[in-house]
Amino acid sequence: xxxxxxxxxxxxxxxxxxxxxxxxxxxxxxxxxxxxxxxxxxxxxxxxxxxxxxxxxxxxxxxxxxxxxxxxxxxxxxxxxxxxxxxxxxxxxxxxxxxxxxxxxxxxxxxxxxxxxxxxxxxxxxxxxxxxxxxxxxxxxxxxxxxxxxxxxxxxxxxxxxxxxxxxxxxxxxxxxxxxxxxxxxxxxxxxxxx
Amino acid sequence: xxxxxxxxxxxxxxxxxxxxxxxxxxxxxxxxxxxxxxxxxxxxxxxxxxxxxxxxxxxxxxxxxxxxxxxxxxxxxxxxxxxxxxxxxxxxxxxxxxxxxxxxxxxxxxxxxxxxxxxxxxxxxxxxxxxxxxxxxxxxxxxxxxxxxxxxxxxxxxxxxxxxxxxxxxxxxxxxxxxxxxxxxxxxxxxxxxxxxxxxxxxxxxxxxxxxxxxxxxxxxxxxxxxxxxxxxxxxxxxxxxxxxxxxxxxxxxxxxxxxxxxxxxxxxxxxxxxxxxxxxxxxxxxxxxxxxxxxxxxxxxxxxxxxxxxxxxxxxxxxxxxxxxxxxxxxxxxxxxxxxxxxxxxxxxxxxxxxxxxxxxxxxxxxxxxxxxxxxxxxxxxxxxxxxxxxxxxxxxxxxxxxx
Numbered sequence: 001x002x003x004x005x006x007x008x009x010x011x012x013x014x015x016x017x018x019x020x021x022x023x024x025x026x027x028x029x030x031x032x033x034x035x036x037x038x039x040x041x042x043x044x045x046x047x048x049x050x051x052x053x054x055x056x057x058x059x060x061x062x063x064x065x066x067x068x069x070x071x072x073x074x075x076x077x078x079x080x081x082x083x084x085x086x087x088x089x090x091x092x093x094x095x096x097x098x099x100x101x102x103x104x105x106x107x108x109x110x111x112x113x114x115x116x117x118x119x120x121x122x123x124x125x126x127x128x129x130x131x132x133x134x135x136x137x138x139x140x141x142x143x144x145x146x147x148x149x150x151x152x153x154x155x156x157x158x159x160x161x162x163x164x165x166x167x168x169x170x171x172x173x174x175x176x177x178x179x180x181x182x183x184x185x186x187x188x189x190x191x192x193x194x195x
Numbered sequence: 196x197x198x199x200x201x202x203x204x205x206x207x208x209x210x211x212x213x214x215x216x217x218x219x220x221x222x223x224x225x226x227x228x229x230x231x232x233x234x235x236x237x238x239x240x241x242x243x244x245x246x247x248x249x250x251x252x253x254x255x256x257x258x259x260x261x262x263x264x265x266x267x268x269x270x271x272x273x274x275x276x277x278x279x280x281x282x283x284x285x286x287x288x289x290x291x292x293x294x295x296x297x298x299x300x301x302x303x304x305x306x307x308x309x310x311x312x313x314x315x316x317x318x319x320x321x322x323x324x325x326x327x328x329x330x331x332x333x334x335x336x337x338x339x340x341x342x343x344x345x346x347x348x349x350x351x352x353x354x355x356x357x358x359x360x361x362x363x364x365x366x367x368x369x370x371x372x373x374x375x376x377x378x379x380x381x382x383x384x385x386x387x388x389x390x391x392x393x394x395x396x397x398x399x400x401x402x403x404x405x406x407x408x409x410x411x412x413x414x415x416x417x418x419x420x421x422x423x424x425x426x427x428x429x430x431x432x433x434x435x436x437x438x439x440x441x442x443x444x445x446x447x448x449x450x451x452x453x454x455x456x457x458x459x460x461x462x463x464x465x466x467x468x469x470x471x472x473x474x475x476x477x478x479x480x481x482x483x484x485x486x487x488x489x490x491x492x493x494x495x496x497x498x499x500x501x502x503x504x505x506x507x508x509x510x511x512x513x514x515x516x517x518x519x520x521x522x523x524x525x526x527x528x529x530x531x532x533x534x535x536x537x538x539x540x541x542x543x544x545x546x547x548x549x550x551x552x553x554x555x556x557x558x559x560x561x562x563x564x565x566x567x568x569x570x571x572x573x574x575x576x577x578x579x580x581x582x583x584x585x586x587x588x589x590x591x592x593x594x595x596x597x598x599x600x
Contacts, residue, residue, distance in 0.1 A: 012541070012544065015546055016546075029539075031543075032544075056544075056546060058540060060540040060543075065543075067544055122232040125232050152204060153204050153227065154209075155210045155213055156202065156209055156227070156231060157231060157232060157233060159213050159217075159223075160223070160231070160240035161231060161232065161241065164233075165233065183552065185556050186556050186557045187556065188556055190229075191205065191555075191556065191559070
């Protein structure tokens with residue numbers, strides 16, 4: 001474990017305490033996690049959820065709010081949460097998280113070409129753009145922008161259009177993971193209108 | 196196995212149904228009224244249908260089915276349920292009869308069938324928007340004026356006297372003029388029924404209604420507009436009252452002749468008993484479906500259960516998850532342009548809050564009821580008790596600050 005990175009601690013109330021670190025914990029806007037199983041790919045969250053009495057974790061960029069069940073005072077929990085955050089950040093330093101030089105790299109290049117020649121020319125018709133972020137273990141990670149961000153039909157485009165097309169061309173592909181913060185979209189092509 | 200899933204492009208709930216279909220392992224063709232950017236590239240996953248014309252949609256679905264066999268069809272809202280009934284009838288796929296689904300869609304036709312079957316409904320009359328200035332014979336104030344086919348409480352207005360009625364009808368006329376799909380200039384007038392309101396979610400299979408959940412609506416809905424806010428289940432009522440509510444819905448389902456598919460209903464309860472306010476041949480609207488989970492671990496969504504029943508892959512209805520659950524449809528506090536939403540992180544951190552989703556983009560122009568059909572978003576909570584779920588939802592809502600200019 002590397003030396004501790006600075007963590008700012010701000011208690012909110014008896015049940016909630018906020019920890020701010022220097023690096024982004026997760027993408028995609030505010031997210032809540034209630035079990036380590038949900039936190040696959042977000043090791044800091046998984047580690048904090050292992051701390052006794054912590055039952056929920058809210059992540060927003062570089063801020064982690066730990067929610068406890070009220071069974072212990074924060075003075076008893078805070079050091080454990082800080083330790084968990086430190087340890088997880090050290091164990092999963094960016095250099096270790098970088099995309100491994102595997103088949104995923106070759107797949108990335110192929111998919112990037114498909115995005116440039118097929119996907120983005122198509123979604124541009126609706127003022128949208130889809131950014132290829134990564135390929136991780138044959139799962140394509142994307143971020144949607146423009147008319148796609150917040151669009152009511154974004155997932156139809158993603159699943160029925162892009163994913164289906166990619167799987168036809170690359171049969172071994174597992175699927176697509178969308179890390180878009182759709183709530184921040186300001187100009188969705190199709191806006192939800194009814195309850 | 197292939198499902199034709201009818202998703203209007205402005206629905207809230209694409210994600211839930213696509214995820215459900217994936218978990219069920221079925222192939223999906225999404226039918227929408229506008230071309231997808233991939234329509235020409237994907238020949239079996241996307242289908243453009245004229246959802247305003249059910250017969251034409253059935254023609255198009257029949258042509259599609261000649262190339263790709265369809266095993267089931269499902270419409271997620273009132274309008275697409277009618278289209279699904281037409282397609283089901285054309286292709287021989289089990290669905291409720293067209294007449295029943297169309298009656299569920301038309302508030303006046305629905306009232307007629309319910310009253311004829313002696314289901315408890317408010318006294319009602321059909322009036323013309325252009326010629327009415329007082330309540331017809333047989334009705335007394337207060338009354339509620341309702342457009343025949345709009346949803347989400349849009350255009351539903353209480354009137355306590357002639358003046359208010361005239362204003363209400365003018366307002367409804369304006370709303371219908373804006374809605375280019377509305378050609379009907381008639382309005383349902385019905386007696387205002389005081390009392391607590393509940394919603395019921397369930398399914399009908401071979402004509403037998405089975406409830407999934409009864410929802411309590413803790414905020415009073417007394418008018419002049421009827422803005423939905425919080426749904427909580429289980430409701431804080433006795434078993435006998437819950438049974439009365441469910442029986443009232445079952446009677447309504449039978450009266451309309453619904454035989455297959457989802458049912459969402461609204462019921463009012465007062466000293467005179469349970470009054471059926473509305474039955475719809477569709478599931479609970481939009482993202483509210485997330486409030487219900489099923490199975491011992493709660494890993495089955497309402498969408499998965501609903502599609503499983505439609506596809507015939509679910510043989511028995513699992514119990515709803517243990518504990519209480521609730522949702523707030525975040526009301527629009529003021530008209531104007533939505534400039535900002537603050538306090539999201541604090542709202543999320545309220546214990547027992549499980550999800551907060553904003554559904555209106557920044558920069559959108561907002562109106563209030565009776566003109567608006569949207570909510571700002573949704574807040575969900577799960578807790579050991581209904582009281583705790585309600586507390587969590589209200590606490591989270593207090594944390595959110597909306598800037599509307």
